[in-house]
Amino acid sequence: QLQVAESGGGLVQPGGSLRLSCVASRSTMDFYDIGWFRQAPGKEREGVSMISASGHRKMYADPVKGRFTISRDNAARTVYLQLNSLKPEDTAVYYCAGGLSIDASRWKYAPFYGYWGQGTQVTVSS
Numbered sequence: 001q002l003q004v005a006e007s008g009g010g011l012v013q014p015g016g017s018l019r020l021s022c023v024a025s026r027s028t029m030d031f032y033d034i035g036w037f038r039q040a041p042g043k044e045r046e047g048v049s050m051i052s053a054s055g056h057r058k059m060y061a062d063p064v065k066g067r068f069t070i071s072r073d074n075a076a077r078t079v080y081l082q083l084n085s086l087k088p089e090d091t092a093v094y095y096c097a098g099g100l101s102i103d104a105s106r107w108k109y110a111p112f113y114g115y116w117g118q119g120t121q122v123t124v125s126s
Helices: 027-031
Strands: 004-007 009-013 018-024 032-038 046-051 058-059 068-075 078-083 094-098 120-124
Touching: 004 094, 018 032, 018 094, 018 120, 032 078, 046 068, 046 078, 058 068, 078 094
Parallel strands: 009 120
Antiparallel strands: 004 018, 018 078, 032 046, 032 094, 046 058, 068 078, 094 120
């Protein structure tokens, strides 16, 4: 069973950057695809990015392509999401989640991930 916890959120001005971390409690993280999702007030949870267990496959939602970068360090049991050129519409609670062998066509869909963290708030405002 995988347990994950997010950190790194905060308040940042438009155009600023943050790095979110998703730390797993056990080394079994090596076997999991890890996704990042976000949920803004009054909106549905949406997939932001995903990295495969090997780290070779990385997926991004269109609104964040070219601005966000996902990476992982399995030795540190950590997946990172670098957020650059932040916009007010990026404001949301960001969650990381683990799933096994998630098909490339399904990475944006929350039900395919079985293990979730509690989330970290990102607020982009001047």
